[in-house]
Amino acid sequence: MSLVLENVMKSFGKPPAEVIRGISLAIEDGEFVSICGRSGSGKSTILYLMSTLDIPTSGSVIYSGTNVHSMTQREVHVFRNDKIGFVFQFHYLLPDLNVLENVLMPAFKRNLVRQKRSYALDLLTRFGLQDRIRRYPSQISGGERQRVAIARALIMQPLYLFADEPTGSLDSVNGDNVMGILCELNAKLKMTVIMVTHEPDYANLAGRQIRLADGKVV
């Protein structure tokens, strides 16, 4: 699989303000790509367009030759559930579920909870959260929440991991931990990681950097 963007444009509001101005790029499987740029350059917008969460005003997002817009809504949701993992700046965990249930949430959709349970425990152990599985998000630290969010993104063993400033709300120690996990996922599992960041040190860890300015690749 590969991800190709063809002349993708995105505008918001009335009169329309162009945020992404005709971006074309290709990302090969197993790449670690960082997207950086100044605030308002369109980093997060292009990430959400790539990840099918948002729809481009024009242009195409193509996964392994299949244009996302030719897929039905149901197919897009199944594709997102199956092939894509998200890590956001804020953890966005469900406060009424405990750590293990939060990690298994994508599996609930496909009735795969029983099959994925041991993998979830394995992920949580790998991220040092084995003694936190029955705790609720409000009972663990910020760094732990973000690691839970990463475990949740990985539970369906996706091909693509989209991370929108995953270290943005963390201190440097926890930020380094999260980056270590992302690098390991890319190196060992050959997972395609696409990460938005405004921190140059973390952007340099990626194999390729895409720099945006005013909605264009520079």
Added chain:
Amino acid sequence: MWFLAIRYILARKRQTFLILLGVILGTIAYISISGIMSGFQSYIIEHLVNNDAHIRVTPGERFVIERSLEQTDYPEAAHVFWTTPPSGGYFNPRISSPQRWFHFLEKEEDVAAFTPQLIRDVSLKRTGISKPARLIGTDILKQTKVTSIENFMIDGHFEELGKGKNRLILGAGLLKKLGANPDDAVFIINKQNESFPFQIAGVFRTGVSGIDDNNAFTALADAQLVQHASNEISDIAIRLKDPAKARDRASRWGLLFSEKVQSWDQINANLLAIFNLQHLIGALMIAAVLAITGFGIYNTLFMLISNKRQEIAILRSLGYDSREIGRLFLFQGLFFGLIGGLLGCVLGYVTCRYVQTIPMESLRVAQYGRLIISFSPVIYAKGFLVALFSCVTASTLPAMAAGRLAPMEVIRNE
């Protein structure tokens, strides 16, 4: 989504308790009110159906209208103009050809039994007390087949009327008004002010005051003697094998004979109309209770959606589509409807059982001094479905709103 819906419900214990309480109280109210109304109505209807004829034949009534006189008095006239239009009517006090009716009814398959009756207003007098009464002269054996009067005898047997001449069976209310006791002698005073001595041979109580306070039964021959109306009858009381056919048969027979033929529900149309009004008032009351509950659910879910926008967005990013998000909130309404409706049915049953134990001697419709309550499964099924319907309906709009929530709008605004 049941798993997550239940977790959301359990996370808001106080709200959940209050919503469930609303649904439960609404369902209890529905079941109790419906049970009491239905019990009361079926008690009255049962008495109407069993205490009196399913179909009653009475002498025909003919009203004078302009056209009827135009055809007879001025058959050749193209137009007749009246200074004062004719009015009035002709009321025959007796059935003119009872034998034709008897032959007809004996052949009818739907007829279980019938009895000729002579019904006239009289006065009953005893030691200075005089009370108006409705004297029903009837064929004693046939009467017991047409109505279940024997079941309501609280003193003596109906057939004792036939054990001698000039015997009376009185309603309990009438007996009380006369200050009389069984076996006492009373005088029947006819319209000509003639007195006839009768002996009280028995007492009945149906629970319907209109019957118990006014009716007195005697043998047909004795009634005819009192009224100087030998061989005359004023009514034919008919029992059908199936009372549900009464209206249809009455309409059909009314076309074949000149007499007035009415079914039990036509005779008691006013009472049945009151029942319908009761149903309407009851339904409106229940609708109000459940609408308030529904609004509670509606508001709670809408508030929940505004608090959970972020979580909805994250669920969408995990691959949950708008229908699944909608279902998350619809399931909560379904949960309240199922659990609230079920508990409401159980507690409604307990409430009705308890109400039944409260002595209500003052209520004339109370059986054995207790309120009559229907425990028909239909009431419980309806109560449960009404609760379920109101909860699901109340959660539909919030569910649709949640399903429509665009994840990017939420994420962008964070």
